[in-house]
Structure formats: C-alpha cells, structure tokens
Amino acid sequence: MENLEDLKILAEQWSHQGIEYLQKIPPSQLYAAIGVLLFTTILLFLSIRLVRRTKSNTVLLSGLSGSGKTVLFYQLRDGSSHQGTVTSMEPNEGTFVFHTENTKKGKIKPVHLVDVPGHSRLRPKLEEFLPQAAAIVFVVDALEFLPNCRAASEYLYDILTNANVVKNKIPVLLCCNKTDKLTAHTKEFIRKQMEKEIEKLRASRSTVSTADIANDFTIGIEGQVFSFSHCYNKVTVAEASGLTGETAQIQDFIREYIKP
Amino acid sequence: MLEQLLIFTRGGLILWTCKELGNALKGSPIDTLIRSCLLEERSGDVSFNHEAYTLKWTFHNDLGLVFVAVYQRILHLLYVDDLLSMVKQSFSEIYDPKRMAYDDFDETFRQLRKEAEARAEELRKTKQVGKPVTSVKKQGQVLKAGLEGGNKRIGEAASKKDDGDGNKAKVSNLTNGHSKENQQLENDSQETDLANGKENTSSNVAVDLSKLQKLRSKGVRGRGVRKADSIGNKSSKLAAAEPAKKATKKNRVWDDAAPKQSRLDFTDSVDENGNNDHVDVVAADQGESMMDKEEVFSSDSESDDDEEPGSDEKPAEAKKKGWFSSVFQSITGKANLEKTDLGPALKALKERLMTKNVAEEIAEKLCESVEASLEGKKLSSFTRISSTVQAAMEDALVRILTPRRSIDILRDVNAAKEQRRPYVVVFVGVNGVGKSTNLAKVAYWLQQHKVSVMMAACDTFRAGAVEQLRTHARRLQIPIYEKGYAKDPAAVAKEAIKVATDNGSDVVLVDTAGRMQDNEPLMRALSNLINGNQPDLVLFVGEALVGNDAVDQLSKFNQKLSDLSTSGNPRLIDGILLTKFDTIDDKVGAALSMVYISGSPVMFVGCGQSYTDLKKLNVKAIVKTLLK
Numbered sequence: 001m002e003n004l005e006d007l008k009i010l011a012e013q014w015s016h017q018g019i020e021y022l023q024k025i026p027p028s029q030l031y032a033a034i035g036v037l038l039f040t041t042i043l044l045f046l047s048i049r050l051v052r053r054t055k056s057n058t059v060l061l062s063g064l065s066g067s068g069k070t071v072l073f074y075q076l077r078d079g080s081s082h083q084g085t086v087t088s089m090e091p092n093e094g095t096f097v098f099h100t101e102n103t104k105k106g107k108i109k110p111v112h113l114v115d116v117p118g119h120s121r122l123r124p125k126l127e128e129f130l131p132q133a134a135a136i137v138f139v140v141d142a143l144e145f146l147p148n149c150r151a152a153s154e155y156l157y158d159i160l161t162n163a164n165v166v167k168n169k170i171p172v173l174l175c176c177n178k179t180d181k182l183t184a185h186t187k188e189f190i191r192k193q194m195e196k197e198i199e200k201l202r203a204s205r206s207t208v209s210t211a212d213i214a215n216d217f218t219i220g221i222e223g224q225v226f227s228f229s230h231c232y233n234k235v236t237v238a239e240a241s242g243l244t245g246e247t248a249q250i251q252d253f254i255r256e257y258i259k260p
Numbered sequence: 261m262l263e264q265l266l267i268f269t270r271g272g273l274i275l276w277t278c279k280e281l282g283n284a285l286k287g288s289p290i291d292t293l294i295r296s297c298l299l300e301e302r303s304g305d306v307s308f309n310h311e312a313y314t315l316k317w318t319f320h321n322d323l324g325l326v327f328v329a330v331y332q333r334i335l336h337l338l339y340v341d342d343l344l345s346m347v348k349q350s351f352s353e354i355y356d357p358k359r360m361a362y363d364d365f366d367e368t369f370r371q372l373r374k375e376a377e378a379r380a381e382e383l384r385k386t387k388q389v390g391k392p393v394t395s396v397k398k399q400g401q402v403l404k405a406g407l408e409g410g411n412k413r414i415g416e417a418a419s420k421k422d423d424g425d426g427n428k429a430k431v432s433n434l435t436n437g438h439s440k441e442n443q444q445l446e447n448d449s450q451e452t453d454l455a456n457g458k459e460n461t462s463s464n465v466a467v468d469l470s471k472l473q474k475l476r477s478k479g480v481r482g483r484g485v486r487k488a489d490s491i492g493n494k495s496s497k498l499a500a501a502e503p504a505k506k507a508t509k510k511n512r513v514w515d516d517a518a519p520k521q522s523r524l525d526f527t528d529s530v531d532e533n534g535n536n537d538h539v540d541v542v543a544a545d546q547g548e549s550m551m552d553k554e555e556v557f558s559s560d561s562e563s564d565d566d567e568e569p570g571s572d573e574k575p576a577e578a579k580k581k582g583w584f585s586s587v588f589q590s591i592t593g594k595a596n597l598e599k600t601d602l603g604p605a606l607k608a609l610k611e612r613l614m615t616k617n618v619a620e621e622i623a624e625k626l627c628e629s630v631e632a633s634l635e636g637k638k639l640s641s642f643t644r645i646s647s648t649v650q651a652a653m654e655d656a657l658v659r660i661l662t663p664r665r666s667i668d669i670l671r672d673v674n675a676a677k678e679q680r681r682p683y684v685v686v687f688v689g690v691n692g693v694g695k696s697t698n699l700a701k702v703a704y705w706l707q708q709h710k711v712s713v714m715m716a717a718c719d720t721f722r723a724g725a726v727e728q729l730r731t732h733a734r735r736l737q738i739p740i741y742e743k744g745y746a747k748d749p750a751a752v753a754k755e756a757i758k759v760a761t762d763n764g765s766d767v768v769l770v771d772t773a774g775r776m777q778d779n780e781p782l783m784r785a786l787s788n789l790i791n792g793n794q795p796d797l798v799l800f801v802g803e804a805l806v807g808n809d810a811v812d813q814l815s816k817f818n819q820k821l822s823d824l825s826t827s828g829n830p831r832l833i834d835g836i837l838l839t840k841f842d843t844i845d846d847k848v849g850a851a852l853s854m855v856y857i858s859g860s861p862v863m864f865v866g867c868g869q870s871y872t873d874l875k876k877l878n879v880k881a882i883v884k885t886l887l888k
C-alpha cells in the first residue's frame with residue numbers, strides 16, 4: 001500500500017516535469033511532432049490491415065478422421081493421391097495454385113491450404129489455425145455417413161459456434177466426399193440430417209451451469225428449427241470425390257473467397 | 261515373413277510400400293496403430309499388437325517420417341528392428357519433400373532385407389556357440405554400413421559430438437588420421453543405440469553385457485576408433501563378413517577386459533547422463549532377441565575409455581562444453597537432438613509432473629513418448645532444448661486430456677428419451693471418494709436442464725448408505741428406488757430401471773458400494789451389475805488427491821470388469837468424475853493419470869460441498885498447471 005502511494009507521488013512529479021518541459025518547446029514544433037506521430041500510427045495501422053488481408057489466403061480442410069481430407073489436399077495440389085494415405089498425425093500445409101490451374105496463363109494467387117487432422121485428440125490444433133482462416137471446407141464421408149452423423153455434427157457445431165468463425169463470418173463449405181460410389185448419400189440428405197443433429201445439440205448445449213460444455217456462441221434463431229441459413233456465416237453444400245479427383249466444386253468455393 | 265513395410269509422412273501420405281510383399285493387410289492395422297498407440301502418447305512402447313499382427317515402428321523426427329513394419333504376431337521376427345533402422349537410414353538419404361514416388365527404393369529395400377534376414381539366420385545358427393561370436397557379426401555389419409554410408413554425414417556426426425559430450429570430442433582428437441571412419445562409426449553406433457533403446461533385450465546375455473550397454477551413452481569410444489582404424493586402413497569397401505571375422509579375435513580380448521572396467525565406472529556414468537530410464541528398459545529382459553548382438557557390439561566399441569586415467573575430470577569438462585554448445589546451438593539452431601541432450605530436460609520435466617501428483621509410471625511413459633517424438637529433430641533457431649521439450653510435452657498433454665469421444669451427456673440423454681427408455685448411469689469407485697455426494701450433484705445438474713431423474717440405492721453393503729442417499733433425494737425432491745440392504749445390488753438396479761421406464765423418468769443414477777479394486781467378490785458383484793443392466797454410462801468416481809494409486813485403481817477396475825464378465829463384450833469404464841478438486845491446490849496430476857491409464861475422459865469435476873459445485877474439466881488450465 002505504501003509503495004503505491006510512493007509511486008503516485010513519483011508519477012505526479014514526473015508529469016509536472018513533463019508539462020514544464022513541453023511548455024518550453026515552441027508550439028509550432030509541438031504541432032509538427034504531434035502530426036508526425038499521428039501520421040506514422042495511421043500508416044502502421046494501414047499496413048497491419050494490409051498484411052492481414054494479404055495473409056488471409058488460408059483455407060482449412062477439416063472434418064472427422066477418415067473423411068478424406070488428406071486425399072483431397074493432395075488432389076488439389078498435385079492432381080493425384082499418390083500411393084494413398086493413413087491417419088494423419090500432423091497437419092499438412094502448403095501454399096500453391098491448384099493443380100488444375102497450372103495450365104492457365106497469367107499470375108494466379110496461390111492458396112494456403114491446411115489439412116487439419118480429424119482425430120479427436122488432435123482437434124485443439126484447429127483452433128490454432130482458425131484466427132487466420134478465410135474459409136473452411138468441412139469434409140463429410142458420404143459413404144459412411146449415418147454412423148458418423150452425430151460425431152460430424154458435433155464437430156461442425158463446435159466450429160460454427162467458435163468465436164473466430166462467428167466474428168470473422170468465415171464461410172463454411174459442407175463438402176460431401178466419396179460421391180464416386182453409388183451408395184453415397186446425397187448432399188441434400190446430409191445437409192438435412194446434420195441440421196437435425198445440430199438442432200438437438202442446440203438443446204443440450206444451452207448453458208445454465210459450470211458443469212455444461214462451454215461453447216463461445218450459440219447458433220440458430222430462438223424458437224425456430226435450426227437451418228444452416230440461420231448461421232452468422234455462410235454455409236453452403238457441395239459434393240466431391242477425392243479418389244477420382246472430382247474437386248471442381250471445392251475449387252469454385254475457395255476461389256470465391258480467394259480471388260485468383 | 262514380413263507382411264508389409266510402409267513409409268509415410270506424419271501428415272499421413274504414404275511415400276513407399278513394399279510392392280513385392282504386396283499382401284493386402286486385413287483390417288487397417290496401420291490406422292489402428294496411429295489412433296490407439298501413437299496418438300495416445302504410447303509411441304515409446306516397443307511394439308503394438310493388432311489382431312494377428314505385430315507392428316513395430318521408428319520415427320525420423322527431423323524429416324517427419326514414420327516407418328512401420330507389420331508381421332504375423334506368431335512369428336517372432338528377429339530382424340525387424342534392425343531392418344527398420346537400416347531402412348530409415350537409407351531412405352532418409354534419398355528423401356526429398358517435393359518427391360512423392362520412390363520406386364527406386366525397391367531395390368535398396370530388397371538388399372537391406374536380404375542382409376537383415378541373413379544376419380538373423382546367422383544369429384540363430386550361432387546362438388549356441390557363444391556370445392562373442394555373435395557380437396562380432398554385428399560389428400562387421402555396422403562397420404560396413406558405416407563405410408558405405410559415405411562421407412556425407414561427417415559434418416553431422418561432428419556436430420552431434422558437440423552436444424555436451426566432452427569425451428567424444430577427445431576421442432576424435434586422438435585419431436586425426438582416420439577421422440572419417442571414426443566419425444561415421446560413431447554416427448552409426450549411435451543409431452543402433454536408438455534402435456536398442458526401444459528394445460527389451462535378451463536375458464541370456466550376461467548381466468555384464470546389459471550393464472555395459474548403459475555405458476554406451478557415455479559415448480567414449482576408444483575401442484571403436486581403434487577398430488575403425490584397422491579396418492579403414494585395409495579398404496573402405498570391405499565385404500561385411502570379412503572384417504567381422506578378423507575382428508573376432510581382438511574382440512574376445514576386449515570383451516574380457518571391458519566388463520570389469522565398466523563396472524567400476526558404472527555408477528557415476530549413469531547419473532551424469534541422466535540415462536537411468538534407458539537402463540531400466542534394458543534391464544527388463546524378455547527372451548533372446550536380435551538385439552543382444554548390438555548390445556555386445558556397442559559395449560565393446562564404446563566402453564573402453566574408462567581405461568583412460570583421470571576420468572574424474574570428465575564431468576566438469578563435459579558440462580562446460582555442453583553449456584557452450586547449447587548456447588551455440590540455440591543461435592544456429594542446427595544440431596539434431598539426441599537422447600543425451602533430451603535426458604536432463606526430460607528428467608526435470610518428469611520430476612515437475614510428479615510434484616504435481618502425476619503417477620510416476622505415467623510421467624515416465626509420457627517422457628518416453630515425447631523423447632520418441634523429438635529425437636533426431638533439429639532444434640529451431642533461438643530455442644533452448646528445455647523449451648522445445650516443454651512445448652512438445654504441452655502438446656502431448658493437450659492431446660491426452662482432449663476427450664476421444666463426445667462428453668455431451670445431455671445429448672445422450674435426449675437420444676435415449678427418443679427411444680423411450682431411461683438413460684442409466686452407474687457410479688463406481690473405491691470407498692469414501694464421494695460417490696453419493698457427487699451423484700447428488702449430477703442429479704441437481706440434470707434437474708437444472710429439466711431432465712427428470714431417479715436415484716437407485718444399490719449400495720446394499722455399507723450401513724447407512726441408503727439413508728444417506730435418501731437424504732439427498734429428499735432435499736432435491738427426486739424419487740429414489742431402494743430395497744434395503746439384504747438384496748443383490750444387480751437385482752435392485754434392474755428393478756429400478758424397470759420402474760423408471762414405467763413412470764417415464766429420463767435418467768436413472770445408480771449408486772453402488774465403494775469397493776477396493778482387489779476385493780474379488782465385490783468386483784464380481786459389480787461386474788454382474790454392469791453387465792446385467794448394460795448402463796449407458798459407467799462413471800468412475802475418483803479422488804483428485806490420489807497419486808500413484810490412481811493407476812492401480814483404474815487399471816484394476818477395468819481389468820476386473822473385463823475378466824469377471826461373462827458376456828463376450830464386457831463393459832468398461834466410460835468416463836471419470838474427479839472429486840475433491842477444491843482441496844488439491846495445484847496438484848492436479850490425478851486427472852492426467854486417470855485419463856491416460858483408462859483412455860476415458862473426465863466428464864465432471866466435483867469441487868465443493870454444495871450441489872452447484874460441479875464443473876467441466878478445463879483442459880487448458882490443467883495443462884498450464886501441470887507445466888507450471
């Protein structure tokens with residue numbers, strides 16, 4: 001407490017000295033100095049803005065383990081899934097123009113694509129990438145959809161209620177993968193089922209006590225059945241097949257937000 | 261027979277598989293290995309069994325590569341570790357992150373496999389002849405590999421030397437003339453060290469040998485150098501067998517001499533290097549294996565420096581060097597991390613975890629896993645080893661504590677409701693941990709969410725238990741199902757669930773008697789209760805105060821539930837409720853121990869005496885506290 005008092009006195013003394021010093025300086029010089037100071041800060045802010053904007057060419061591939069993210073990543077980059085994949089332990093990252101764009105002439109803006117592993121133990125990794133994300137592709141396995149519907153919806157719910165996603169209105173593409181197989185569910189079916197699941201989650205995630213699971217935000221409109229159109233950000237649906245290289249809809253989505 | 265060998269990136273892209281072997285693997289053993297072993301911080305283990313397969317693996321952490329060998333579990337293939345480490349070495353030389361196809365590796369692999377098989381075969385034949393002979397074989401091989409390896413890695417080897425091991429540097433000074441072979445040899449023997457570290461080595465080798473192995477880490481290599489000299493002089497392209505034979509005779513002599521000396525020096529050497537853990541692994545013997553060869557090899561090539569007088573000065577010298585080189589490293593960020601570099605930092609970290617009440621066994625395993633993920637990695641610029649280790653540990657802790665599956669109980673309750681049946685939770689645990697109190701807290705929490713709850717008093721064992729629960733039920737105005745004391749708890753639970761179904765309760769909370777994990781009859785009763793009623797959630801209630809006993813409690817509960825179950829698919833513990841969390845200050849280790857050993861998430865944390873004192877576990881906060 002005494003320390004605090006001492007500090008106060010000291011600070012007062014300093015401010016007095018400072019004012020005296022200022023009074024000695026001719027006013028014209030003072031204004032010039034203030035002007036320069038203002039100018040540089042504005043410049044600084046602008047440049048930070050600019051850097052941020054140029055930085056945000058980051059697109060995240062997320063979704064449950066086994067949904068086909070890594071295959072899609074390499075399809076987009078190399079046009080091939082090489083010798084196949086196993087469960088990812090670390091993210092795959094790359095800044096590139098899509099394989100299909102290589103033939104196009106002129107300078108194309110590269111995309112920073114991150115394939116975030118879907119294993120639930122590695123979920124916290126996603127949060128590290130969300131602040132810089134310009135768009136998210138949420139990959140769903142359309143073949144083995146029903147057994148994974150709840151888990152996928154929960155993961156998507158966590159993304160849609162994340163503070164970064166809500167505040168930056170990060171667009172999300174619900175990408176139904178593995179549509180090369182006839183038994184794959186349609187994107188309309190998948191969208192409806194996931195909306196239903198999220199509706200249920202909205203009920204169970206209402207927070208009344210410290211024993212509840214804490215999400216940053218709630219989504220949907222009070223008193224209405226949930227639909228993706230209620231989200232703060234834009235959620236669209238598409239189909240793809242990583243195995244056969246059917247990625248046109250994903251590319252269109254990404255290029256909507258990262259202009260070539 | 262080897263079933264398959266894969267090389268893939270940590271990102272999950274397969275770079276190379278052996279097409280020759282080509283057998284399609286049944287199921288997906290690789291994915292299972294990654295999901296239930298490598299991502300569960302068990303990568304420090306020796307091997308992993310999945311159905312009919314055994315899998316072994318090794319990492320190249322600097323390049324971010326994983327090498328996995330798969331073989332039939334019934335075949336105790338002796339050469340797998342050897343093969344893996346050679347494949348790792350050869351592949352890392354041709355690896356280029358931009359390249360995705362490595363068809364040219366087929367031929368190299370064929371060669372390596374042949375060599376490894378031949379060595380294993382020879383080992384089998386010579387098993388009875390005696391150890392010195394086997395040791396020599398290995399020696400020849402490693403030497404050869406070293407010579408063939410070329411000069412590329414000399415720089416690397418040299419930089420490795422600087423890592424605080426003054427002795428090594430000394431040796432290289434002595435042998436200026438043949439520094440190439442010498443360094444290469446060291447490099448190689450270090451790699452075999454790494455391979456060995458994972459292995460539980462053979463028992464038949466005399467105790468001396470396993471003790472000798474400990475000395476390897478000291479890294480003084482007078483003999484190895486001499487050997488390298490003699491062979492290097494002859495020719496750098498000697499066939500494998502040749503030098504082996506020649507070295508045999510010398511070797512015998514060394515073998516006789518080495519053990520004695522090494523024993524004398526043994527105690528200090530272990531401590532200086534903080535390599536105790538490694539030693540323990542070695543001591544845990546598990547039958548004859550390929551590895552004894554390597555052990556002998558390393559022992560005779562590296563243990564000799566103890567002959568040098570004035571070994572007392574070494575520690576200080578080493579320390580100085582270590583400090584300087586660590587500063588240097590932190591600026592350049594060049595050196596690859598070695599076991600010996602990581603040792604002290606890991607040891608400190610392990611102790612810190614243990615002061616936070618993490619069970620020793622768990623702390624140990626975690627450190628092994630972190631070590632496995634860092635070894636060979638390049639230190640990035642302006643970072644210290646300790647902070648690198650700490651960051652890796654932090655990642656590992658977050659991974660462990662992050663639930664593997666959903667912990668949204670309310671969602672599950674609603675799902676059960678749709679099926680018009682009650683959601684049943686059984687509370688289990690040892691005596692006096694607060695089962696009934698926390699059951700009441702959970703009941704209160706469910707009530708807040710407009711869920712109708714019923715309690716079932718199935719503690720028909722301890723006097724007063726039913727009355728205690730009845731008091732809670734009255735206070736919360738919750739119906740309770742009770743049948744006094746004499747009855748079989750499984751039957752009481754069954755009746756309670758039936759009543760709940762009839763009167764439309766959403767949730768049944770079943771209180772059971774506290775029991776020690778070793779009490780066979782009571783554990784059998786619990787197993788009956790659980791398997792007979794198939795609850796939706798088996799919640800283990802454990803005290804946050806518990807230390808090393810956490811491991812014993814949880815593993816025995818799971819073990820007994822599985823052993824004593826009569827059904828083919830026994831139910832185990834699904835989740836953990838941690839009680840008395842308000843009394844432990846920063847000693848939050850029990851949360852980690854319990855989650856690690858059971859693989860189940862902490863669903864709730866009890867933190868006080870009132871009904872509202874129930875929380876969700878805050879993973880970030882726990883990790884921060886653990887590493888503070």
Ligand SMILES: Nc1nc2c(ncn2[C@@H]2O[C@H](COP(=O)(O)OP(=O)(O)OP(=O)(O)O)[C@@H](O)[C@H]2O)c(=O)[nH]1
Pocket residue numbers: 063064065066067068069070071072084085086087088089116117118119177178179180181240241242243244272
């Ligand atoms: N039929 C079919 N199978 C696919 C397709 N895309 C991926 N797969 C298969 O799905 C499996 C998993 O693919 P990955 O790309 O490794 O899955 P992931 O999403 O990266 O999984 P994690 O890394 O664990 O998060 C692989 O066996 C692929 O062969 C597809 O379009 N069609």
Ligand SMILES: [Mg+2]
Pocket residue numbers: 069070071085086087088115117118271272
């Ligand atoms: Mg992947």
